[in-house]
Amino acid sequence: MEQAKPEPPKRKRLDPERREQEIVEGAIRYFSEVGFGGSMRDLAARLGISHALLFRYFPTKDALIDRVYDQVYLSRWDATWDKLLGDRSVDLRTRLERFYREYLAAIDRPEWVRAFVFGGLAGVNINQRYLSLIRRKVITPVALELREAAGVRSASGEPPSEAELELSWGLHGEIFYLAIRRWVYGLKVTPDRDRFVELTVAKFLDGAPTALRELSRVNTDHKKPRIS
Numbered sequence: 001m002e003q004a005k006p007e008p009p010k011r012k013r014l015d016p017e018r019r020e021q022e023i024v025e026g027a028i029r030y031f032s033e034v035g036f037g038g039s040m041r042d043l044a045a046r047l048g049i050s051h052a053l054l055f056r057y058f059p060t061k062d063a064l065i066d067r068v069y070d071q072v073y074l075s076r077w078d079a080t081w082d083k084l085l086g087d088r089s090v091d092l093r094t095r096l097e098r099f100y101r102e103y104l105a106a107i108d109r110p111e112w113v114r115a116f117v118f119g120g121l122a123g124v125n126i127n128q129r130y131l132s133l134i135r136r137k138v139i140t141p142v143a144l145e146l147r148e149a150a151g152v153r154s155a156s157g158e159p160p161s162e163a164e165l166e167l168s169w170g171l172h173g174e175i176f177y178l179a180i181r182r183w184v185y186g187l188k189v190t191p192d193r194d195r196f197v198e199l200t201v202a203k204f205l206d207g208a209p210t211a212l213r214e215l216s217r218v219n220t221d222h223k224k225p226r227i228s
Helices: 016-034 040-047 051-057 061-072 080-084 092-107 110-122 125-150 162-183 193-223
Strands: none
Touching (some): 016 040, 016 051, 016 110, 061 125, 125 193, 162 193
């Protein structure tokens, strides 16, 4: 007599909060591997749940992406960084080194970097929202501190110039590119992130203030009235 095949083990029932968190964590892994073009049906299959159950927790894909953004990006932002970058009681080099050591430690992981790149390619709002945050909390404050370090005169309360912002973006981009090389291109990078940050900040502070002063001088010369 043929023995009956054992039934597959039933999936353990989770309370709603744990189930929702399991879905979010699975979505983070899924989107970082296949991109945001991946379907909700495929995600449900990977998670071992029904398509209907997935939609019970997240009625739309955008709602799930918003939750991924909150967990992967917003939750890793340290509120102490907001004060740090503008604290002139600490020299700028020390502030930049501390911020970027901690920032790189927070983002240098595959789910963060790959989801961010996939988000840019797919045109989802993760990138626009996060870059808006970075511009407000990092790029603009660093540009203003660079102006101070360079000794460039400006009207009180004047927002950063395009040149000041671009120099600030250049520093941020170079730091972030270490993680891109590691998790997108699969290249071997230095294991000493702290030393990398120190060298990158040193290069920025050795060159950017000088470049800004020179640009300011040239602009001032162009504004001077010519005597005919």
